[in-house]
Structures are given as C-alpha cells and as structure tokens.
Amino acid sequence: MKKNIFEIIDVSNEIYDKGLVSGKAGNISARFGDVVAITPTLKSLSNLDEEDIVLVDMDGNVLTKGKPSSEVNMHLEIYKKRPDVKAIVHTHSPYATGFAFSNKKLKRLEGFGAIKTPYLSDIEYEKPGTDELARSASEGIGDEDVLILKNHGVICVSDSLKEAMLLAVFVEETAKTQFITIMLNSAEDSN
Numbered sequence: 477m478k479k480n481i482f483e484i485i486d487v488s489n490e491i492y493d494k495g496l497v498s499g500k501a502g503n504i505s506a507r508f509g510d511v512v513a514i515t516p517t518l519k520s521l522s523n524l525d526e527e528d529i530v531l532v533d534m535d536g537n538v539l540t541k542g543k544p545s546s547e548v549n550m551h552l553e554i555y556k557k558r559p560d561v562k563a564i565v566h567t568h569s570p571y572a573t574g575f576a577f578s579n580k581k582l583k584r585l586e587g588f589g590a591i592k593t594p595y596l597s598d599i600e601y602e603k604p605g606t607d608e609l610a611r612s613a614s615e616g617i618g619d620e621d622v623l624i625l626k627n628h629g630v631i632c633v634s635d636s637l638k639e640a641m642l643l644a645v646f647v648e649e650t651a652k653t654q655f656i657t658i659m660l661n662s663a664e665d666s667n
C-alpha cells in the first residue's frame with residue numbers, strides 16, 4: 477500500500493509539472509481491493525506528502541486522517557460500475573477543458589486504440605462534487621477510458637495509475653493538435 481501511495485504522489489507531481497492541473501484543482505485515485513486511496517481536498521497536487529493521501533472504503537467512509545477530494549463519490553461510483561478500472565485521473569487540462577467549454581467535440585485521434593466512435597464521449601455539466609455528477613460520470617463513461625465533463629474537465633481511467641496518467645497526457649496533446657488544426661484551417665479560410 478505504501479508503494480502505491482508514493483505512486484499517487486509521483487503521478488500527482490507529474491501531472492502538475494506537465495500543466496494538466498493547476499492551483500488546487502484535479503484529483504487522482506487508485507483502488508486496492510475494497511479500499512481507494514485518493515488525493516485530499518483543498519490541496520495542490522504539486523507537493524503532497526504520504527499523510528495527505530486519504531484512504532476510503534467503497535461506501536466513502538474515511539479510514540485515515542484528512543479529507544478526501546470533493547470528487548470522491550465520482551471516483552467511487554466509477555469503480556463500482558467498472559471492476560476493470562484500478563486508477564482514475566481527473567484534470568482540468570487547458571486545451572481539453574477548452575473544448576469542454578466550447579461547442580466543439582474532441583476527435584478521437586489515432587492512439588486511442590480501437591476506434592469506437594469518432595469523438596470522445598462527454599456528459600452535460602453537473603455541479604462539481606455533487607451526487608449528480610458522480611452518477612452522470614459513472615453512467616457516461618460506459619466502457620470508455622476517457623470522459624469529457626462539459627464546462628468542467630476530463631476523466632481518464634485505466635488499470636494502472638501510470639496508464640491513466642499517460643492517457644490524460646495524450647488527451648491533452650490530442651486537444652492541442654485539434655486546436656492547432658482548427659486555427660490553421662480558419663487562417664486558410666481567410667486568405
């Protein structure tokens with residue numbers, strides 16, 4: 477468990493350093509059997525300590541000191557629906573979140589594995605930290621690995637923390653590429 481807690485801290489540092497989260501935004505969790513380790517509320521992911529990581533059971537009961545992320549229910553509901561998911565990374569990465577605030581859908585570019593649909597799945601806005609968001613996100617993710625939360629951010633899930641983090645990086649790169657493409661195409665139009 478200790479090793480896994482340090483992995484959450486490493487991944488937190490990495491996504492902060494890559495600019496996928498800023499301030500006190502974003503949250504990360506990993507599941508170990510019936511226990512979920514999650515980043516705390518109201519703390520920057522940039523410099524977490526071992527004791528900052530909060531353990532909760534699948535009903536949301538806090539097993540350690542500290543207060544879990546306000547999105548803990550969203551994480552738990554996804555774990556309950558998806559036994560294959562062992563880690564969740566939630567970011568407000570700027571380019572992908574820009575798309576989430578716009579009326580443009582994010583294309584599923586090459587690298588997402590089997591093309592299921594041409595666009596990444598999304599769900600309509602629900603207030604952060606609410607049961608409504610937890611319910612909508614856990615239903616909306618279906619069997620996808622990425623879910624765009626309209627007017628909010630991105631959720632990436634995987635069977636390991638490292639993979640969920642890499643997916644979050646890839647989603648942001650995809651959004652950046654798509655943004656550049658849109659800009660170039662619109663510049664061409666004005667010639």
Ligand SMILES: [Zn+2]
Pocket residue numbers: 502566567568604628629
């Ligand atoms: Zn959020």
